[in-house]
Amino acid sequence: MAKPNAVEIVEVCKVAPPPTADFHGPKSLPLTFFDIRWLRFPPIERLFFYETSSPNSIISTFFFDSILPRLKHSLSLTLLHFLPLAGNITWPPTSPKPGIEYAESDGVSLTVAVSNADFRRLSGTDVFCEAAEYSPLVPKLSASNDQVAVLAIQVTVFPNHGFSIGVTNHHSVFDGKSLILFVKSWALICRSLGSGHRSDGHDQSTIFLQLPPELKPVYDRDYIKDSADLGTIFSNQWRNIDGPDNRSLVPWEVKKIQPAGSVRGTFQMPRQKIEKLKQLVRVEKMANKDPIIHVSTFSLTYAYMLACLVKAEEVKDDKILFVFTMDLRSRLEPPIPTTYFGNCIAGKVTVVEREALLGKEGLVVALSAISEAIKGLEKGPLNGAENWVTVIDKLKASTIRAYSVASSPRFEVYSTDFGWGRPKKVDFISIDKTGAISLSENRNGDGGVEIGLVLRKHHMEAFSSLFAEGLEYL
Numbered sequence: 042m043a044k045p046n047a048v049e050i051v052e053v054c055k056v057a058p059p060p061t062a063d064f065h066g067p068k069s070l071p072l073t074f075f076d077i078r079w080l081r082f083p084p085i086e087r088l089f090f091y092e093t094s095s096p097n098s099i100i101s102t103f104f105f106d107s108i109l110p111r112l113k114h115s116l117s118l119t120l121l122h123f124l125p126l127a128g129n130i131t132w133p134p135t136s137p138k139p140g141i142e143y144a145e146s147d148g149v150s151l152t153v154a155v156s157n158a159d160f161r162r163l164s165g166t167d168v169f170c171e172a173a174e175y176s177p178l179v180p181k182l183s184a185s186n187d188q189v190a191v192l193a194i195q196v197t198v199f200p201n202h203g204f205s206i207g208v209t210n211h212h213s214v215f216d217g218k219s220l221i222l223f224v225k226s227w228a229l230i231c232r233s234l235g236s237g238h239r240s241d242g243h244d245q246s247t248i249f250l251q252l253p254p255e256l257k258p259v260y261d262r263d264y265i266k267d268s269a270d271l272g273t274i275f276s277n278q279w280r281n282i283d284g285p286d287n288r289s290l291v292p293w294e295v296k297k298i299q300p301a302g303s304v305r306g307t308f309q310m311p312r313q314k315i316e317k318l319k320q321l322v323r324v325e326k327m328a329n330k331d332p333i334i335h336v337s338t339f340s341l342t343y344a345y346m347l348a349c350l351v352k353a354e355e356v357k358d359d360k361i362l363f364v365f366t367m368d369l370r371s372r373l374e375p376p377i378p379t380t381y382f383g384n385c386i387a388g389k390v391t392v393v394e395r396e397a398l399l400g401k402e403g404l405v406v407a408l409s410a411i412s413e414a415i416k417g418l419e420k421g422p423l424n425g426a427e428n429w430v431t432v433i434d435k436l437k438a439s440t441i442r443a444y445s446v447a448s449s450p451r452f453e454v455y456s457t458d459f460g461w462g463r464p465k466k467v468d469f470i471s472i473d474k475t476g477a478i479s480l481s482e483n484r485n486g487d488g489g490v491e492i493g494l495v496l497r498k499h500h501m502e503a504f505s506s507l508f509a510e511g512l513e514y515l
């Protein structure tokens with residue numbers, strides 16, 4: 042590997058659950074309308090960086106002798122609880138809707154690679170690295186017209202520094218909350234293997250059949266009521282997008298919003314600044330005698346980002362789109378378990394005038410638009426659901442800049458410890474294709490928000506100045 046930043050693949054294998062064990066998850070799983078809505082959406086890619094040191098040997102030896110076998114073994118055990126993840130999405134001609142099938146020979150594709158890229162630079166926040174540098178660290182989902190894999194994983198070692206775990210998943214099987222449920226279960230089992238403790242707390246070194254209630258996936262599809270038969274409506278819509286009776290499952294190739302040479306940036310919104318912004322907005326609203334709007338950590342961070350981004354990117358469109366998703370598990374009537382496994386999110390698209398965003402009141406304008414959208418939930422979380430697939434199709438074709446949000450600070454990704462400590466950094470790689478803003482909790486644990494962005498380099502530099510300047514005087 043003479044070239045700098047080279048990633049060499051040393052193994053591609055399938056990890057399956059242990060053959061003789063009892064499965065805790067179903068072998069086939071229907072997709073609900075919440076899932077089918079995302080059928081051709083580009084795969085979601087996340088990357089966890091772990092810095093490691095080895096007491097006795099150099100890290101690459103430690104990685105291949107200790108870390109990798111433990112990751113593989115624990116992944117296999119975790120699949121006992123998450124069997125659909127080892128399967129594929131299929132859509133047989135006889136079936137009105139697509140679904141997930143697991144066959145005996147199936148497994149999760151695991152790629153093992155070695156990288157000579159600069160681990161500290163990629164997992165740091167000091168420099169803006171090219172977005173393309175991260176792509177070789179996340180795997181592709183195997184996909185054909187007839188079937189598409191649910192999940193693929195890549196573990197990459199950076200000799201003498203650490204390793205990364207890249208996770209690529211199909212959005213049509215689960216939302217971010219369920220994906221993180223799986224990753225945290227895998228991390229817990231991996232950690233327990235290392236300590237010789239069972240994940241349920243009892244001493245035992247080989248069998249890990251129990252997960253704590255907060256990680257146990259709930260697969261019961263009866264929780265999702267579909268009185269309007271949206272599952273069939275969405276399936277029929279997909280069949281008619283890109284041709285008559287098209288059952289292709291190949292994810293859409295989206296035209297990258299950001300061109301080659303774009304860079305990835307990570308920014309922190311500290312808790313203390315969020316509190317100051319909250320006060321500022323309240324005072325301003327009171328002075329204007331406006332009704333109090335929804336002011337939360339999420340809405341303030343998103344609004345602040347939007348006000349900075351529109352300026353930094355010098356957006357020319359008269360109207361800007363804000364797109365974000367809401368977790369409906371607690372909002373359905375009756376609410377469903379928080380560990381329900383699948384998709385249970387609704388998207389919201391809001392249109393805002395560019396000029397209003399660029400003005401002095403830009404932050405409050407953005408905040409009001411986000412608040413209105415959240416308030417819209419009061420009309421019923423499924424209001425307008427029949428248009429969900431057509432909205433995705435329209436957004437794909439739209440040339441207007443859409444600022445969407447990926448992931449959530451509530452997922453607490455920085456607590457994902459496989460036994461070698463907390464991640465040094467967690468990146469949402471696929472935002473380089475979708476142009477979304479990714480959100481997670483601040484890694485320093487201050488209760489603030491960490492933001493991931495991919496922008497053209499000069500836009501990132503402009504954004505960085507605006508972001509820092511705005512917070513400096515708070």
Ligand SMILES: CC(C)(COP(=O)(O)OP(=O)(O)OC[C@H]1O[C@@H](n2cnc3c(N)ncnc32)[C@H](O)[C@@H]1OP(=O)(O)O)[C@@H](O)C(=O)NCCC(=O)NCCSC(=O)CC(=O)O
Binds near residue numbers: 216218
């Ligand atoms: C719609 C929302 C974004 C709005 O969030 P808000 O924070 O503005 O409003 P809210 O009513 O939910 O919360 C109001 C206040 O209560 C707190 N609060 C409420 N419920 C909470 C909970 N379960 N955990 C922690 N805090 C909670 C909030 O922090 C906030 O206080 P404070 O102001 O102090 O913070 C959110 O409710 C939501 O649904 N978030 C999850 C979105 C999601 O799942 N995204 C991923 C989609 S899948 C995806 O993108 C792909 C992928 O990830 O793979």
